[in-house]
Amino acid sequence: MAKKLSKSELVDKFLSETPKEFEYFIQHSMDISVKIIELLKKHKLTQREIAAKLGKSESEISKWLSGNHNLTLKSIAKLEAIFDEQFLFTESEAFEIFNNKIDVEPTRSVHSLDKIVSSFPVGSSVSFKVGTKNEYNSTNVQLTEKTGSFNLYPITKEAA
């Protein structure tokens, strides 16, 4: 006879049976929500102002920011148009953009990379090389909590 599960074990069992698609949904929904929140801050826009631009109610925008709303691709496209910024990338697109920008000269790379890296989720760890094509250092950065941007470590030559 099967052992009767305790309430605590039932809770564990219930949560462990969450479908994988739910994980992806929340991951995307939360990422997009945070992206919108950061863009509103960056452009100094209120929820009311963005609602007016989109022809939506403020409560609708509040739902969008909740992190569990099922945004349509049309709504995402409208936001991308307003902010002139792409929200969704395929893996190859992201890789291509990132790699292209890596090759720009160091003085420009901070600015250029900032734009790309800031499109990644806050908290992401990003690894890239700094320097010229022939002489560079590898470095790791973590996107900062406040800005969604990153701090670039100074270029230092490795000891021979």
Place this chain on the structure above:
Amino acid sequence: MKFSIVPVYLGKRSKIYTIRIENSELDEYRRFVYDNSSVVPNAVRLLDLQLKNIANKNGIYDEQFIRESPPGKNVFRITETNEWLRLYCIKYSRVALVLGGGSIKKPDKQKLKENPELQMVVDFLIKIEDVIFEAMQNNETRLTDDGFEGKLNFELVE
């Protein structure tokens, strides 16, 4: 009533705790999951994933919470899903959450006061916040980037 705050998800982005009342079989968050899982299973699962995401990936954003307590207190609800499932918490800036309970808000009862079960959860959390606040004032309990430290067992005098 004696209670302690116990971890739920201690992630790199934020720390999520809940309340465990002495001698109760389940802590408040697990009781919330247990009570609502048969009614709105998908909403409960999505909410749980949202908490994991807040702890491990994106952190706490004010925009994803709605204040339910008077100004000066920090009881919020995590914005509800389409199924009106509400979970309440004490929010400590962008550092930590202490989860309480919650349940489904009746769609035809717009105000919190019209949902006495939910109002009770909010009132309870306000009292819990006061007790924790006092311990923090006395430096018995501290909140750092690593979460709560020091005294984690408390007593709420009714």
